[in-house]
Each structure stands twice: as C-alpha cells, then as structure tokens.
Amino acid sequence: MKLSTKGRYGLKAILDLxxxxxxxxxxxxSIAERQGLSESYLEQLFAALKKADLIKSVRGPQGxxxxxxxxxxxxxxxxxxxxxxxxxxxxxxxxDRYAGQCGNSERCVTRSVWEKIRDGINNVIDNITLQELxxxxxxxxxxxxxxxx
Amino acid sequence: MKLSTKGRYGLKAILDLxxxxxxxxxxxxSIAERQGLSESYLEQLFAALKKADLIKSVRGPQGxxxxxxxxxxxxxxxxxxxxxxxxxxxxxxxxDRYAGQCGNSERCVTRSVWEKIRDGINNVIDNITLQELxxxxxxxxxxxxxxxx
DNA sequence: ATAATCCCCAGTAAATTACTCGGGTATTAA
DNA sequence: TTAATACCCGAGTAATTTACTGGGGATTAT
Numbered sequence: 001m002k003l004s005t006k007g008r009y010g011l012k013a014i015l016d017l018x019x020x021x022x023x024x025x026x027x028x029x030s031i032a033e034r035q036g037l038s039e040s041y042l043e044q045l046f047a048a049l050k051k052a053d054l055i056k057s058v059r060g061p062q063g064x065x066x067x068x069x070x071x072x073x074x075x076x077x078x079x080x081x082x083x084x085x086x087x088x089x090x091x092x093x094x095x096d097r098y099a100g101q102c103g104n105s106e107r108c109v110t111r112s113v114w115e116k117i118r119d120g121i122n123n124v125i126d127n128i129t130l131q132e133l134x135x136x137x138x139x140x141x142x143x144x145x146x147x148x149x
Numbered sequence: 150m151k152l153s154t155k156g157r158y159g160l161k162a163i164l165d166l167x168x169x170x171x172x173x174x175x176x177x178x179s180i181a182e183r184q185g186l187s188e189s190y191l192e193q194l195f196a197a198l199k200k201a202d203l204i205k206s207v208r209g210p211q212g213x214x215x216x217x218x219x220x221x222x223x224x225x226x227x228x229x230x231x232x233x234x235x236x237x238x239x240x241x242x243x244x245d246r247y248a249g250q251c252g253n254s255e256r257c258v259t260r261s262v263w264e265k266i267r268d269g270i271n272n273v274i275d276n277i278t279l280q281e282l283x284x285x286x287x288x289x290x291x292x293x294x295x296x297x298x
Numbered sequence: 299a300t301a302a303t304c305c306c307c308a309g310t311a312a313a314t315t316a317c318t319c320g321g322g323t324a325t326t327a328a
Numbered sequence: 329t330t331a332a333t334a335c336c337c338g339a340g341t342a343a344t345t346t347a348c349t350g351g352g353g354a355t356t357a358t
Contacts, residue, residue: 001152001270003238003263005347011259027303041348047305060356061302076262089152109286110160113225113277114152120273121150124265137258154316176334190317196336209325210333305354315344323336328329 003084009037010045010083011076017055018071018130019137025057025064045083052082071134077125087125088118152233158186159194159232160225166204167220167279168286174206174213194232201231220283226274236274237267 013031020026028046032039046065049055056068067074080087088094092102093114102108162180169175177195181188195214198204205217216223229236237243241251242263251257 001150001156001233001236001238002240003150004345007150008239008259011262015258025303029303038348040350043305044348050305057304058356059302059304059354062357063303063355065304084150087150089150090157091151109164109282110157112285113160113274113282116273116277117270120269121266124269125262128262128265133258133262136261153314178334187317189319192336193317206335207325208323208333208335210327212325212334214335300358302357303355306352308350310349311347313344313346315342317341317343319338319340321337321339323334325333325335327332 001089003080005041006045006048006083007080009035009041010049011079013037013042013045014049014054014067014074014079015130015133015137017065018067018134021066025062025066027064030064048082049079052078054078054082067130071130074130075126076128076130076133077122079130080125086118087121088114089121090114093118150238152229154190155194155197155232156229158184158190159198160228162186162191162194163198163204163216163223163228164279164282164286166214167216167283170215174211174215176213179213197231198228201227203227203231216279220279223279224275225277225279225282226271228279229274235267236270237263238270239263242267 012035016031016035017026020030028039028042031037032042046055046057050057050065053068054074055065057063057065077087086094086096088096092108092111102111161184165180165184166175169179177188177191180186181191195204195206199206199214202217203223204214206212206214226236235243235245237245241257241260251260
C-alpha cells in the first residue's frame with residue numbers, strides 16, 4: 001500500500017512547476033536540477049500529467065511546461081490519479097478501465113471495506129489543492145523533501 | 150497503491166474463521182477449502198496474525214485456530230496492519246520501525262499530504278470491526294469474494 | 299542551420315510479490 | 329506406543345512490477 005515514485009516525484013515536480021511558473025514556462029531540466037530527479041524519468045511523469053490536461057507544454061528553445069489551470073483548480077487527487085491510476089486499494093473497486101472486477105459484484109462483504117478505504121483516500125486528496133501547498137510552502141518557510149526516500 | 154494478497158486473503162480468511170468459530174477451533178484446511186486459497190500460503194498469513202495476537206492456535210488432532218478476542222474487539226485495521234505493515238502511503242510517514250525517514254522531517258510540504266492520506270485510511274479501517282462484517286454477512290445474505298482478483 | 303527543448307518508445311536491472319516445498323514439532327485418538 | 333492430524337518454520341523461486349536509462353525524432357527561437 002505504498003505510493004510509487006511516480007506519485008511522489010510527480011507531486012513534488014508539479015509543485016515545483018507551480019512555484020516557478022510566475023514568469024512563463026519552466027523547463028524539465030530546471031525542475032530535475034532543483035528536485036534532484038532524473039530528467040528522463042520526469043519526462044514520463046510529465047507525459048502523464050499532460051495527457052490528463054493538468055499541464056501544457058511549449059516546444060523549442062525557451063519552451064517548457066506550465067500549469068494548464070490555476071493552482072486552486074488542480075487538486076492533489078488530480079495529480080496522483082494521473083500518475084498512479086485509481087487510488088483504490090483493490091482492482092475490484094477501482095474505476096480504472098481494464099481493472100479486474102470480481103464475479104461477486106454486489107454482495108461481497110470485504111468489498112464494502114475496500115470501497116470505504118477508497119472513498120477515504122479520495123476524500124482527502126480531492127480536497128487539497130496545489131494552491132494550498134503553495135501557501136503552505138510560503139507560510140511555513142517550508143522546503144520540499146531533500147532526499148527521495 | 151494496492152493492497153497485496155496478504156491483506157485481501159487475510160481479511161477474507163479471518164472473517165471465515167470468525168464465521169465458523171462458534172464450535173471450537175477451525176482448521177486452516179477448512180478455511181482454505183471454503184475460500185479457495187492455498188493452505189500453505191494461509192499458514193504464512195496466520196503466523197502474522199498470531200504474532201499480532203489476533204488469533205490463537207491449538208496443535209495436534211482436533212486442533213486449529215480461533216480468534217484471540219471477541220470480533221467486536223478486532224478491527225479491520227488490526228488485521229490489515231498485521232499483514233501489510235503500516236498502511237501509510239510513504240515510508241516517511243510510516244510508523245513501522247526501520248521505515249526510511251527523510252532528512253527533512255518537519256518542514257516538508259508534501260509530507261503533510263502523505264500524513265493526511267495515512268490518517269484518512271487509518272480512520273476508516275480502525276472504525277470497522279470484524280463483528281460489523283459478520284453482521285453485514287448475515288443481514289444482507291452476503292457472500293465473500295468468489296474469485297480472488 | 300543550429301541548438302534547445304519537448305516527445306515517444308523500447309529495453310532492462312532491481313525489487314517485490316505470491317506463492318511452493320520440505321522438513322519439522324506438539325497433541326491426541328486408538 | 330504409534331500414527332495421524334495439524335500447526336510451525338525457513339528457504340527457494342517464478343512472475344510481476346517498479347524505476348529507471350537510452351536513442352532517436354519533432355518543433356521552434358535565434
């Protein structure tokens with residue numbers, strides 16, 4: 001039940017993007033440098049974020065990435081789901097396409113447990129916006145994670 | 150962010166145990182048969198449940214397992230943590246010993262996100278008891294999962 | 299034209315998962 | 329006393345997933 005590096009690095013990276021997007025596009029290279037992440041791995045993550053319409057990109061020199069919407073309209077849930085797929089504890093309560101559904105759909109006792117866990121997680125992550133993380137960052141003079149454990 | 154088969158099979162199995170423990174011990178063999186699980190794999194799961202003092206065992210013929218306490222005193226959280234370890238989304242907010250702590254302990258922006266997810270999950274699973282699952286089972290004429298997807 | 303930048307796909311080493319297997323040891327019915 | 333039943337325990341392993349790396353191509357400012 002752990003998030004993968006996709007979710008962890010990806011949230012760090014999009015927050016870094018948000019923090020540096022005041023003056024135009026931000027390059028992957030600069031995000032990778034600041035956050036200590038591999039640029040080529042970030043490419044994969046940003047491809048997923050772009051596919052989910054959370055970021056936009058400009059190609060060519062002076063190009064880079066920017067948020068597709070204002071930070072208060074992007075939730076942590078949007079980001080994590082784009083990177084990790086459905087944050088359900090089992091496939092049988094996942095809303096992903098192609099996730100396995102068990103033959104027992106409606107009358108399974110443990111299924112209701114998994115549904116409650118799923119809803120608990122989504123309730124948390126859908127109610128935190130990037131703007132709130134930005135505010136936290138400035139308010140508490142916070143940093144982001146130093147190491148990538 | 151998926152539960153492993155340990156958590157999924159284990160919760161099924163201990164619920165089966167609870168449902169059949171009216172008249173004394175329940176053998177692993179019978180649980181494995183009813184739930185379509187491997188007996189030797191179940192041995193591993195029950196070793197973990199026993200180590201966490203959730204079940205007791207009696208050896209020899211007519212032996213088997215029983216709950217260590219009444220079902221209303223055993224939560225889904227107890228079971229899942231015994232089998233999966235801490236249900237935290239990252240090691241940095243896990244309460245497991247030996248889980249990696251990031252150098253940045255207090256001032257990390259994303260860490261607060263992981264803490265909220267962790268607390269959301271635990272709040273759900275600590276407030277569902279085995280007794281409630283037993284009640285669900287009888288009230289709705291429920292079954293357990295047929296297949297083990 | 300050149301170089302900076304995003305884009306895309308394929309491959310792969312490491313880690314984790316999901317088991318199986320083979321031998322124990324305790325208990326008890328006969 | 330013996331044999332059957334069941335829990336106990338640790339090692340091994342195939343399959344899957346994760347966490348990347350690398351190579352080449354498209355786009356565009358200068």
